[in-house]
Amino acid sequence: MDKILVTTDFSSNSKAALRFAIQLASQHKFALTFFYSYYIANLTSLSNPAFADYEKKKADKIKKKLNQFVESVYKDMNAVSKNKKCVIKSAVLADSNIREYAQENRFNFICISTRGSGKLKKIFGTNTSSLIAHSIVPVIAVPRNYRRSEIKSVIYASDLVNIENELTKVIEFTKPLKAKVEILHFNYHTEMTANKNTVDELVKKNSGNNIKLHIENINxxxxxxxxxxxxxxxxxxxxxxxxxxxxxxxxxxxxxSSNSANFSFKAKVPLLVFNKI
Known part of the structure; x- marks a missing residue:
């Protein structure tokens, strides 16, 4: 069963990622793990044993809060809570904590809202852009205003380079959802799409997967x-x-900065980003 790591910071904005992951799981058998990254600094004169006891109590409260937060989203969506678990993990940097946990536990996707409630930003952007820029595990960035709806159609924006390998990954994701795919390519006025015939053949080959090619002259x-x-x-x-x-x-x-990282901040629809090999 494919696994999705769904991150939250307990903000109302972060509920968007939970809603989208729950919708995915309703259309295909995804196992969802809801993840909260925390860090408790020893800013007092507590001894190591005393601080360890204090940290454990705080962690228990955080875990309880995460469970309640997740259950509230399921309840709001009238969704059945199954194939899920809640995990908290301590680390100074949330983005690297998420990446490491996802990679070590062989998750297929990381799902995160495009904006959280935190006021402090990393030097090179938010956790979302950092994950897109560095994560080996594909990242789903969900706009904060996302509301649950069935996933019926997907636009796959492509430069038509390495199209065969990329399309294989796209189909692996969309086929179980029974979603149609539109391959979107922007044609520059001075550009000749040399491999259009190859792409046409790929589209024909995958006709059973409801795929079409859309080439548009760029403005x-x-x-x-x-x-x-x-x-x-x-x-x-x-x-x-x-x-x-x-x-x-x-x-x-x-x-x-990459177009996909930029797009994640303006997106009106959820965005799935794969690492381009």
Missing amino acids: LAESLISNIEAVIKRSKPSMMIMFTQQNRSFFDKIFF
Whole structure:
């Protein structure tokens, strides 16, 4: 059974990730683990044994709060609570704590809301953008205003490079959900889509998976993100899938942040991001 690690910080915004994960689990057999990262610093003069006892009591309260928080979301959705568990784990940095737990426990996806309630931000962005930029495990970024709805259609934004391998991953995710897939490619006016024939053949080969190709001339007066948002506004998909390049230089990561990381902050629909090999 595929496993999803669903993160929360107990904010109302973070409930969006829980709602989306619960919806996924209602359409396919996903095992959900709800995860809270915490850190308790010893800022007093407590001895090590005394602090360990204090930390355990605080952790028990946090675990109880997480269980209650998760159950409240299930109740609000009138959803059946099954194939789930709640986990808390201590670490100074929440994003690396989430990544490490997901990788060590072989999760298939990490699900996180695009915005939490925390006022402190990491130097290079929020936990969501950090996960997208660094996580080996694919990340689902869910907009904070997401409300439960059946996942029926998916836009897969592609540069048509390594399309065969990427489409395999897309189909593995969408087929159990019985969702149709629209491959979206933006054609620059000076560009010849040399591998369009290859893509057409792939679409025909996967005709049983309800896939179609949509090539659109890009509006150069607008950013790529704005072009994508315009298509989403017209097509109204249930979610979007993108592949991001993680192995770029440190300079590039600071000054030329990935389109998928940028999109996660503006997204009107949930976004699933795979690492682009």
